[in-house]
Amino acid sequence: MSGQKTKAVYLKEYPAGMPADGDFVVKEMDVPSPGAGEMLCRTVWMSVDPYMRGRMRPDVKSYIPPFSLDAPLEGGAVSEVIESNIDGYATGDYVVDFTGGWKEYYLSKGERSQKVDPNLAPLSAYLGVLGMPGLTAWAGVTQILEPKEGETLFVSGAAGAVGSLVCQLGKIKGCRVIGSAGSKEKCDWLEKEAGVDVALNYKDYKNAGELTKALAAAAPKGVNCYFENVGGMHLEAALNCSALGGRMALCGMIAVYNNKEPEPGPSNLINMVGRGVMARGFIVSEYMDKAMEFAMEVAPLLAQGKIKFQESVYEGLDKAPEAFIGLFKGENMGKAVIRVGPDRL
Ligand SMILES: NC(=O)c1ccc[n+]([C@@H]2O[C@H](COP(=O)([O-])OP(=O)(O)OC[C@H]3O[C@@H](n4cnc5c(N)ncnc54)[C@H](OP(=O)(O)O)[C@@H]3O)[C@@H](O)[C@H]2O)c1
Known part of the structure; x- marks a missing residue:
């Protein structure tokens, strides 16, 4: 994909009080090429979550480091593997990870990626009820x-x-x-x-x-x-x-x-x-080691229609700041997700 352009969202400045559109900026860059031990992923769905606001406070010590102004924001995403130099990950696989959000393409070492089955549930559910x-x-x-x-x-x-x-x-x-x-x-x-x-x-x-x-x-x-x-x-x-x-x-x-x-x-x-x-x-x-127990209990309930969920879907990466700000204004019904690209190209 050399020479192809892609986009990512950066923080322009740390918000004071309620975040605003002007706190974010969308930048264009080249799609990166995966080196040894890396894979190129294409973000299909990304999540905005309230905890991200805590990462926009550089002055507050937290369980998770603040976002840098010099790097794209990151967050939960469901992505398609485009090109892989990692054993166990192949082109066309879908993965959930905690870095692919706020960008269209990114390189991953697969360390915190988890493969997901697109036939088990809609892909976006892995950022919400099953995520x-x-x-x-x-x-x-x-x-x-x-x-x-x-x-x-x-x-x-x-x-x-x-x-x-x-x-x-x-x-x-x-x-x-x-x-x-x-x-x-x-x-x-x-x-x-x-x-x-x-x-x-x-x-x-x-x-x-x-x-x-x-x-x-x-x-x-x-x-x-x-x-x-x-x-x-x-x-x-x-x-x-x-x-x-x-x-x-x-x-x-x-x-x-x-x-x-x-x-x-x-x-x-x-x-x-x-x-x-x-x-x-x-x-x-704290409960990551219980993720399988959680999935074994909740996935069948979901499949049987005993658990319902709602999503507010925003179309396109450019809408991510609006979706994020909406979390603090009660604008979303259920889980707020952004469709960054189609399920398959
Ligand atoms: N401890 C953890 O590991 C962990 C993990 C995930 C989430 N969380 C926390 O769980 C909570 C819910 O997260 P979520 O992902 O499910 O978000 P969410 O509920 O899907 O979205 C946020 C909702 O909060 C409500 N809200 C916003 N500002 C409010 C205010 N000033 N007063 C009352 N309600 C307000 C809004 O709904 P209304 O229209 O009802 O106001 C909004 O839709 C958050 O506090 C989040 O930080 C913690």
Whole structure:
């Protein structure tokens, strides 16, 4: 493919507060040639995920290094192998990896690539329900919360990539499930398609007190399990409504990712003491060794139609910044994915 041009997205500058289109720039370059021990991959689908915002803060120490301004951004992708100098990878194979996002072509050493079967599920599902967000949801539910039949599970960010699977796993395990999301359309989907018992549109509530009242009405026996995706008033309401021996899986707090200054913590942490609440934060990479167990449980449920998922599809690499910004404005239904190129050329 020598001489052929390709595109990749760079950060022009680190965003201050809410990311904006002008923080990103699309650059053109030559398609690279694979050397020994490398393969050339073509990105078919790429993912935008909230954790990427954390990589846009060079001043904050994190579990993952910040993005450089001098290299293309990276992220989860499903890609087609175009040319391979690596044993075990052949032209036409599909792989998932964590670097191929934000670019059309890239070189890979295959170290963190995993082959995927295009006949088992739509390729984009490997970035959502069968991918990193799916494993996150499954790990938080099965390894941390361990909900029991008849218990009440509250899920914030309930209509998103992670939250929507959490809700449905909770229903399969026999829980009363209450989900919170930011629009009527999302709440309708949660109740009518995902089977949650009560969906709360958090935008109807001005503060933690109002959300607490609505949650308490929906959870008359208290909240046994809370899956935290949002933070802020959701955490405060969950603490107010926690049952004795409540468990919390702290997965993310998207409501604070664009804050310029740290926000004061919830004022009602004392509830954890009297009610014996256990809270456990986690990062999905902790559970990579459970990926097969996750796939064996969730893939059949998906194939049987017992688990549903939604995607917001953006067309073309140029739309990636818009899709990413949309994560923080609630613009996506379910998993946000970008179709960078066709499944096959
Ligand atoms: N710990 C881990 O390893 C791990 C892995 C994956 C994801 N996560 C975390 O899990 C959470 C969900 O991730 P996801 O990939 O499933 O994203 P997502 O839910 O598909 O997309 C983000 C959603 O968050 C909601 N949101 C954005 N700003 C908000 C705000 N200020 N207040 C309330 N809701 C807001 C929006 O939905 P609404 O319309 O409902 O507002 C938006 O659609 C994030 O916190 C993410 O960082 C953690």
